[in-house]
Amino acid sequence: MSGMTFLPHPDTEHITLANVLTALGDETRLAIIGHLARNEENAMTCGQFLDLGSKTSLSYHLAKLREAGVVHVRPEGTKRFVTLRRVDLDARFPGFLDTIIATTRHLPFACRDGNVLTNAQLAEVGTS
């Protein structure tokens, strides 16, 4: 009934560069950021990242990103809506997120089987 699932997020002023860099220095998490960046209008659920790893492993990686202050996770029903903390990151490290995204955008997208997603597949992941 209550829905009070605790999902701690650091305050903007407690987001540190070292934590953000550590969070992003991982292929899976960088790929998650890529998915989010291609989709900044509509929040994504965890399930939409399943091409990048198992449910458990994604839960782990998304927690890392959340704890570092890179993403915000909003529980709604049984789902969690994940968004980039763009405003906070821009305030804290101006220009940083954009250079990451710009690079991530024209990178091939590795998925869990080691092959690479086509643009068509990416569009599908992005809009489903």
Place this chain on the structure above:
Amino acid sequence: MSGMTFLPHPDTEHITLANVLTALGDETRLAIIGHLARNEENAMTCGQFLDLGSKTSLSYHLAKLREAGVVHVRPEGTKRFVTLRRVDLDARFPGFLDTIIATTRHLPFACRDGNVLTNAQLAEVGTS
């Protein structure tokens, strides 16, 4: 006599974002980058980073930064002169290094004993 110590550096096009982020996602290495950024005119030797860790540990961290393509190391005599690979990083990830440095600049500088260097001490490290 020969002086042919091999110090492999990745080519510019082989510098990857994930490797750079992993290399920078560490307090010691971020502090090294901070020292280098305050000193971009004159190359620094490894010995000038000794407030950040032991000789062995710095050798390890500087190798990480070199292998990721973040710094260039030029042997000269018994010393190694370390510089940021600014041109290459700017070509590969435009704006990235500057946002890192801008953040690093107004960060307190932790040194190995857990205390923080004053600006005077930093200047001393930088120009000795």
Place this chain on the structure above:
DNA sequence: GCAATAGTTCAAAAGTTCTTGAACATTGAA
């Protein structure tokens, strides 16, 4: 209530990173 959906937590295992000290290598100078 019961089942389905969406995600988390736990403990174990495997792998990676970092620090340490001792031994080594290279260069330059007395």
Place this chain on the structure above:
DNA sequence: TTCAATGTTCAAGAACTTTTGAACTATTGC
């Protein structure tokens, strides 16, 4: 040649990170 200076390599250990599957929680809809 011998010494000091500067840094590297090696092996061991401690501490983290990541992945797994099984068990769990919370919510929604029937």
